Every structure is written in C-alpha cells, then in structure tokens.
Amino acid sequence: MAKDLLLTVERLRDPRYTSRSVQLACAPVSGTHPDAGGACAVLTPAQGDPARIAPSWTVCAQVQDPVRATATGIWNGRYIQFEYTYSNPCAMRRATGPVFSF
Template identity: 40%
Template sequence: MLACLVLAAPLIPATAQAAPLTEALFPAAGVTLSVQPEMGTLSTTQLTCEPTGGLHRNAQQACEQLTPVEGDFRRIGTADVMCTMELNPTKATLRGKWRNKKIDFQQVYSNPCVLRAHTGKVFDF
C-alpha cells in the first residue's frame, strides 16, 4: 500500500499542471488570416485568442477587438481614418474557429487602407 502512495504522489503536481497545458494546446479561438492586394503580395498569419498567441504581430489588440464581438470582426466598426481613393482591390480571408463555432469569411475591399479601417487590428499584420 505504501508503494501505491509513493507512486501517486508525483502524479498530483502533473495533474495540477494539465489544465493550463490543455488550454494552451486548444485555445478558444484559432484563425488563419490572409490579405491579398491585387497589386502586392499575399500575407498570411495565424492568431489565437484565449490565450492570446500565434504569429500575428498585433495579437493582443486583435483579440481585444474580437472578444466583445464574439469573433465577428465585421461588428468592430469603422475606424475614423482617411483613406485615399486608390483602386487596389484587396481580398481579406479569415478561416478557423471562435469558441467552437466555425468561421469562414472572405471579402474584397477597395484598397488596404479601407480594409484596415473596417477591420481594426484584426487584419493589421
């Protein structure tokens, strides 16, 4: 019986650490974002939220904007910025999940500035 107790003791700390490890492996939100301007190169990145991570350079701000709108960046609202009337159609694509809900979105904006004005930090990578 003592052998069972000795073997069980090391398992207790490992079990206590399993929850954060599981949370890190399976974030509540994980998306792949891409931006393709007609006159430019394709840019792609990954973003995770809850916990914040991925390769997105503005991950913290993007997650802060996405959380109150439940991952629907179209509800973020338009930023008060001035964009030129340059015509450079820019396709934005977002695919992944937000709190176990699949999200798949694609839209073309008139230029990269208009894209950022409508999507905040989400597509600013």
C-alpha cells in the same frame, strides 16, 4: 473554448505580391500575428467575426488598390468564415482595425 483563426491578406492589383497569412489565437493570446493582443481586443466583442467589428472614423483616399481579407477558424465553438474585398489597405484597416494589419 478555442478562439483560433487563420488570417490572410491578398493584394489583387499587383501580381508580384504574394498573399500573407498569420495564425491568431485569443485564448490565450498567441500566434504569428504581430499585434495578437490588439487583434484579439477587437475581435472579442465581435465574437470572432471581422464583419461585426465597429469601423473607425479614419478617412481614406479613394485609391483603387483592392485587397482581399479572409479569416477562417473556430471561435467559441462556432465556425468562422469571412472573406471581403476592400477598395484599398486603408479601407481594410478602417473596417477591421489591427486584425489584418500584418
């Protein structure tokens, strides 16, 4: 079954920053994500839903540099639509591992 997501990261504080998007496929692992294998390894136990990823114990500074992460696509026949705004890029990486690291 298909495991295909469009992942987007948008920095909200800096108007000069444009959003970035990558394609990720996990069956087989492919796409434009720079660490597709790592992202798929984290998403597979979460059934493709970034909200279900177990966060790491990384300590992040309390800096306000908001980033919005979105994921849309199909995972094993189920539609995935995820959107969350994190306080900063470190908090996003802590919550989602390599999924939005591009």
